[in-house]
Amino acid sequence: MSVQGYNPRTGEPFGEPVEATSDGEVDRLCEAAAGAFQIWSEWTAADRATVLDLVADRLDDESELLISTADSETALGLPRLTTELKRTTNQLRLFAEVLREGSYVEAMLDSPNPDIIPPRPDLRRVLRPMGVIAVYSASNFPFALSTVGSDTASALAAGCAVVVKAHSAHPNTSRETGRVVTAALKEGGAPDGLFSVIYGTQSGVRLVQHPHVKAAGFTGSVGGGRALYDLANSRPDPIPFYGELGSINPTVILPAAAADRPEEIAKGFAQSVTMGVGQFCTNPGLVFAPESIVEPLAAAVADSTGGAMLNERMCHSYRSTVEAMANSDLVQVVATGTAPDEAWAGTPSLFKVSLDVFVANLEKLTEENFGPAGLVVTYDDPETLLALLHRLPGTLTGTVHASDSEHELAGRVAAELRKIAGRLIYNGWPTGIALAWAMQHGGPWPATTNTIHTSIGVPGIYRWLAPVAYQTWPDALLPPELQDANPLGITRRRDGILGKH
Structure with a gap:
């Protein structure tokens, strides 16, 4: 083999x-x-x-x-x-x-205290x-x-x-x-x-x-x-x-944002959903938006170009899903982009469905389609949309596009998205993941298993570390991260207080 x-x-x-x-x-x-x-x-x-x-x-x-x-x-x-x-x-x-x-070793030192109940011995913990x-x-x-x-x-x-x-x-x-x-x-x-x-x-x-x-x-x-x-x-x-x-990465475009900057949002969406021929785990494949911005979104996707997908199986799966959606009675094709004449090329596509139909077919219409395709769910009343968001499957990201006049509403949307997403984006797009201490690339199932x-990001190191506590050990036998003199000079939590002590 x-x-x-x-x-x-x-x-x-x-x-x-x-x-x-x-x-x-x-x-x-x-x-x-x-x-x-x-x-x-x-x-x-x-x-x-x-x-x-x-x-x-x-x-x-x-x-x-x-x-x-x-x-x-x-x-x-x-x-x-x-x-x-x-x-x-x-x-x-x-x-x-x-x-x-x-x-990163999260060194913790607790001094002994025989006078509390229960008595506390000398305890030191490290990853x-x-x-x-x-x-x-x-x-x-x-x-x-x-x-x-x-x-x-x-x-x-x-x-x-x-x-x-x-x-x-x-x-x-x-x-x-x-x-x-x-x-x-x-x-x-x-x-x-x-x-x-x-x-x-x-x-x-x-x-x-x-x-x-x-x-x-x-x-x-x-x-x-x-x-x-x-x-x-x-x-x-x-x-x-x-x-x-898997992740569907829902994006919510609020009414004032859709009215104030439709072309800007549409261009950003098309660039994000077709980036890497849509083969990103953070691809924003599901958009909730007012009807007024569908036309600019469609125009931007129609102007976009796809490319060769990673392998034949992935290309076949993408094309089959797009074809099934195009022939479905549930959704409407609103835009198709172009693609080069290459063996395993994926063509950008955009579909539209009303919020009522989406809700009635929630499980079917929230399946991830790995490729340069998106589904726009049109809504009239943001309150109706708010009641739906927590029912979406677990996802890596959730995005909100709002104007300055919509901060209160944007906060309420974020409160719902927080229940299903590991990273929340404001007036941006989820593709592109910074390497940083504060990055969170995870979310509820099926986005991740934990x-x-x-x-991605510095906290990813904690997956491969396990805590060990040392009780009443001589200082010379402790790992250097836990020794009294702090020979490595690292930040530690000593008797509940963080510092280089």
Whole structure:
């Protein structure tokens, strides 16, 4: 068995097939990763940071080859992939900064107090790395959410070992990226086996069930994520499975905003919904808007151009869904864009439905269509819309477009969207996710399998860390993060007060 890459623009094979990883090899790599973890987890945070910076530098050094390979396997284009690779290396450097700053371990120290009930001993708590992490690559981000993407970067930063399941849509990109990362880790003196890449569907099944694997990160479809999630939870020792799955990303355009700046909003929507040929998890595919702005939205989508989608299966699914909607009695086609003459091209489309019909067919009309298509739900009364929003499925983002005169109404909309979404956007668009401490990329099912964690941003590191409390241990035997003198100079919570003490 092997995994073959394809050029989405031509439909022709690209590169040599990559041999699927056998069960025995998965076992060997997990065993090696477990051994490497024992060493890597004892490295200082500062030393791990130096290696992450080195990995970023070496990826930048080989950017031309990596970007060219990824473009041949994904058709995402050189400008987009250049930006994505730089985002990926910046992500590694961000986590290096996090390690040097040090507060991510959430060190807590409570002094003993024998006079309270119950008496309190000397207690000290810190977050420690969990072990071997399984990472499942995304099809739509061959760098930022794949081999050395946010899951891998945050797990290595945390002090964990990583085994990556490469996505079948870009095996050559995964192989080349893995080669660079492995060489950089070796150059930095990291233990052998700390990072490896496996190929093939069966290898991914084997990986999530392996006893050395202590947690998993996944970005992909609801079906694939749910299957792996169930496997992770059916193990003799269930493990955390952090899946980022499907999202409809509702956008609410309020009446005054629609009247004040229809062309601006329409242009922004078209750019967002067609970005990356609509293959973003934050694609704003569902819009609630007054009838007055439908025509500008339609004009903007009609002026837009699609492109080759990531693989044949994804293209077929998108085209089938668009065709079914076009032939449906429920919705109306209001715009169709153009697409290049390429093998797996997706054409932008926009549909319209009234709020009453939408409510009556809520489950059917809230299914994610991964591609450059949107559905506009027209409403007359914002109060009626407010009563609906909390019934939408869990989603990564919720967006509100409002004028200055609509702040009170916008706040009420946000209060409803907050019940279903992990990130709220005001007068902007959800595509584009900053790398920051405050970023939240998650949401209720089916957006993710765990609503309190994020897969992008600094807090993503907490998925791979578990708290350990030390009770009445001698200072010399404590981790440096918990020692009285605070030798690392990190921010800690001591007797309930934050500070560098």
